Amino acid sequence: MGFKEIEIRNFRGIRHLLLSDVKRVNLFVGRNNCGKSSVLDAAFLLTGFSNPALCYRINQFRDYNHFAEEDMALNFYNMDVSVPIRLRGKLGERAVRELEIAPVVEASRIVEPAEGPAGGLLSSREEDGKAGLSLMYSYVSEDGGQGAGGAAIFPEDRARDDKIEVRSPGTFRDTLHGVYVNSKFAFEIAVDDLSRIIEEKQEGMVVEILRRIEPKIRSIAVLKSGVSVDVGLSRLIPVNMLGDGIRKLLALATTLYKCRNGILFVDEIDNGLHFSSLPSLWKAVVEMAESLNAQVFATTHNVESLRALSGVLAEERMAAYRKDVMCYSLRRLVTDELKAYGYSFEKFQYAINQEIEIR
Amino acid sequence: MTRIFVEGRDKVFMEVYLAHLFGRNEGRWEVVSAGGYTKLPLLDLQFKENSEAGGMNLVVFDADFEENGGGFVARKSYLQARLAELALEADLFLFPNDKADGDFETLLENIVNKEHECLLRCFEQYERCVAGHCDAAGKPKYLLPTRKAKIYAYVESIKKSRREAERFKGGKEFFFDDSRYWDLNSSYLFPLRSFLETRVVG
Incomplete structure (x- = not known):
């Protein structure tokens, strides 16, 4: 399925966090700036632990497109690069993966003997070395096989901070894959992915999900002009005409389909959705995750969304899914440790019904 | 906290x-x-x-x-x-x-405004009266009102402005911050x- 346990150390605002009972669908709530999105980012890094470019990508999600030397510290706890970022994930009874991220300085450089010390001063520190991040990853697979590797990421050019150089010499091919959906891109429908769904004759599943919001939808197609739907009129109409709820749900369903046997990360999963569409969203997420054997990590701070999830799981026909869902309330302790209080269905539903604040 | x-x-x-x-x-x-x-x-x-x-x-x-x-x-x-x-x-x-x-x-019964404490006595008389009615078998004929009903009746009986009456509708508001009702x-x-x-x- 995906992760069963995740441990995060020294990553951004998180000194330490242990998620010990990770389920198929995991929803994170907590105050602003408590670290919800960072938990997703860390789990995403761990999912693609041999891909150093993700260190840069996760900052791009936050509209930060720079990767200069001074940016190396951004993902370290208290920006202290002397303590490495350590991520560990348990994937099965035996399968474990670990990732350590630390700063690295490229030692080799060209020194021109003809160059004398500038202004006649000689410094013991010549600062031409290129600074980047090193990633050391290791894993134990379910059959007991072990492996390890390393990779690094550097700014391509000291003069430019928007291009990166990735060094990934290993031959490790990861079988685990994840897709991260940033709230900013929540309405972008991946046309290629939808085409694949149609090619694989699975569009019925998508149509069924969309019909929960718009019952008139009969079928879906990818045309030159984009994604269109049949709502019983004389011609297909672009899905964009049907409003944000449909588009968001379609985007999510399409992305989730891409995560078959993998992991989906969605920041602010309900962003832009009217509260009346939230039960449809959660039904789609919970059912699709199960049928596609996908794992979902999502964040929200929307109480309507929590009520909708609680309501969906309370339905008798959804009873089988209850054990697959966990809502984590993230709280910072006095020790500055981040603690996740995991609400299983019964406690989650009770807290929602009693209007107890768990966000 | x-x-x-x-x-x-x-x-x-x-x-x-x-x-x-x-x-x-x-x-x-x-x-x-x-x-x-x-x-x-x-x-x-x-x-x-x-x-x-x-x-x-x-x-x-x-x-x-x-x-x-x-x-x-x-x-x-x-x-x-x-x-x-x-x-x-x-x-x-x-x-x-x-x-x-x-x-x-x-x-709550013990912190009512003393001026209106008589309302509780009135209700107790009503309770006794209800309890006194028996059926042919000599068993109580009626259900006794709940103790919550006693508090409700106390709050309901005190005269209210139109706005207060609206707030009280359905027993949603018991005016705990109002000394006319309660002695905190x-x-x-x-x-x-x-x-x-x-x-x-x-």
Whole structure:
């Protein structure tokens, strides 16, 4: 399925966090700036632990497109690069993966003997070395096989901070894959992915999900002009005409389909959705995750969304899914440790019904 | 922060009384509706979260009566056992005064505005009258009104402005902050006040 346990150390605002009972669908709530999105980012890094470019990508999600030397510290706890970022994930009874991220300085450089010390001063520190991040990853697979590797990421050019150089010499091919959906891109429908769904004759599943919001939808197609739907009129109409709820749900369903046997990360999963569409969203997420054997990590701070999830799981026909869902309330302790209080269905539903604040 | 778990129908009273004692909340306390004294296992995370954040938990439930399976000693012992079993840290106070059998309604009956206390006597006469009607077999013919109904009748009987009447509709508002109805400085509240004063952090 995906992760069963995740441990995060020294990553951004998180000194330490242990998620010990990770389920198929995991929803994170907590105050602003408590670290919800960072938990997703860390789990995403761990999912693609041999891909150093993700260190840069996760900052791009936050509209930060720079990767200069001074940016190396951004993902370290208290920006202290002397303590490495350590991520560990348990994937099965035996399968474990670990990732350590630390700063690295490229030692080799060209020194021109003809160059004398500038202004006649000689410094013991010549600062031409290129600074980047090193990633050391290791894993134990379910059959007991072990492996390890390393990779690094550097700014391509000291003069430019928007291009990166990735060094990934290993031959490790990861079988685990994840897709991260940033709230900013929540309405972008991946046309290629939808085409694949149609090619694989699975569009019925998508149509069924969309019909929960718009019952008139009969079928879906990818045309030159984009994604269109049949709502019983004389011609297909672009899905964009049907409003944000449909588009968001379609985007999510399409992305989730891409995560078959993998992991989906969605920041602010309900962003832009009217509260009346939230039960449809959660039904789609919970059912699709199960049928596609996908794992979902999502964040929200929307109480309507929590009520909708609680309501969906309370339905008798959804009873089988209850054990697959966990809502984590993230709280910072006095020790500055981040603690996740995991609400299983019964406690989650009770807290929602009693209007107890768990966000 | 002090997190105060109450059974539910007493939540508004507790919030009003805390404001009466300590002024503005400013994050010092939070009143949580537990939904009943048997629900502690469903609330363990709220207790643990507050303890681990350096806060204090208080449980303010009804002592209840022997007739309904409670009573001060039995209920205190039951709750202490549940808290220990769940490894939860909390201090206990049982309505009405942490020593007698009773409940939230008992406490309210004891803090009504003395001017209107006669209304309770009127209701008790009505209760006796209802209880006096028996069927052919000599058994009580009618159900006795609940003790909540007594409090409701007390609040309902006091004259209200149109706006107050609107707020009261359906028993949603019991005007706990209005001295025409309730005496929040009553000596009957001293045990509760003393319990809270030593535990709500300034």
